[in-house]
Amino acid sequence: MLATHEEAVETAHLVAASLAPGAAQRDRDGATVVPTSVLEILDSSGLLAITVPSSDGGPGLGPVTLAEVARILAAADPAIAQVPQAHFLLVDVLAVHGTPDQRKRLFADVLAGRRIGNALAERGGKHAQDLSTRITDGRLDGVKYYTTGALTSAWIAVSALSETGRLVLAFVPRDASGVH
Numbered sequence: 508m509l510a511t512h513e514e515a516v517e518t519a520h521l522v523a524a525s526l527a528p529g530a531a532q533r534d535r536d537g538a539t540v541v542p543t544s545v546l547e548i549l550d551s552s553g554l555l556a557i558t559v560p561s562s563d564g565g566p567g568l569g570p571v572t573l574a575e576v577a578r579i580l581a582a583a584d585p586a587i588a589q590v591p592q593a594h595f596l597l598v599d600v601l602a603v604h605g606t607p608d609q610r611k612r613l614f615a616d617v618l619a620g621r622r623i624g625n626a627l628a629e630r631g632g633k634h635a636q637d638l639s640t641r642i643t644d645g646r647l648d649g650v651k652y653y654t655t656g657a658l659t660s661a662w663i664a665v666s667a668l669s670e671t672g673r674l675v676l677a678f679v680p681r682d683a684s685g686v687h
Contacts, residue, residue, distance in 0.1 A: 508565070508618065509553040512572045519576040522552045523583035530584035545587055546659045549580075550620045558595055560602050563614045590656045593625035597664045600676065613678060616661055624660030624681070626651035636674060640667040647677055647685075657681065 509515045525548050533542050549555070558573055559565020573595060581588035598617060601610055617623065629638055630652055640649025647665055657663045663686065665677045679686060 509557055509568075510566045512568060512575075515554065515557050515566075515568055515572050515576055516579065518552050518554055519579040522548055522554065523579050526580065526584040526587050530586070533584065533586060541658055542587065543659055545584070546590065546622075549587065549591065550622055553620070554580075555591060555594060555620060555622055556618045558598050558602075559614050559617055563602070563610050564618060565614065591622060593627070593655055593664070594623045594660070597623045597625065597676075600664075604676075609678065613662065621661030622656060622659070623662045623664055623678070624654060624657035626654045626657055626663050626665040628653040638666060638668050638674075640665065641670075642667040642675060642677055643670055647679065 509518055526545055529542075529545065533540070533545070536542075554576055556565050557568040557576065559567070561567035577588055577592075594617075598614075601613055605613070613623070628635070628651060629640065629649070632638060638649070640647065640651065642648075647667055649665070649667060651665065654663070658681075660681050663679045663681055665679055667675055667677060669675050
């Protein structure tokens with residue numbers, strides 16, 4: 508685990524050095540090639556866990572460290588640097604709103620290098636909270652788009668409306684039945 512700002516920054520420089528050589532080609536490839544190998548470098552680096560609260564076993568490094576890590580990675584490969592954007596947002600959401608069981612399970616995975624992707628955006632709504640995705644009796648039903656990081660993440664955070672119309676966030680294993 509990266510425990511200090513200095514360790515996180517040093518690791519970000521090492522990851523950036525691995526990202527830089529193929530960045531232009533990855534941009535040219537666009538969505539036709541999923542950059543699995545470089546995402547594995549990011550996932551195994553320890554950087555995904557820098558904002559996990561110390562009360563949940565993480566280093567609890569703050570926004571200054573996160574901003575510096577993002578800056579370093581983005582200078583090497585902006586496309587790869589934006590992949591964990593939702594991951595870090597969702598780590599924060601879990602820290603504030605997650606149940607103890609959710610925090611224990613998901614933060615353990617994050618600390619082990621597993622990334623959280625997202626499935627938040629939908630087409631056709633009047634605003635971001637105008638969702639057609641529903642969760643009923645624990646079953647999600649919906650279609651999302653612009654799901655950055657979901658193809659290679661361990662978990663996908665899916666926004667939905669509950670039976671009562673309340674906005675909820677469900678964390679679904681990427682390889683769960685019905686996810687495609």
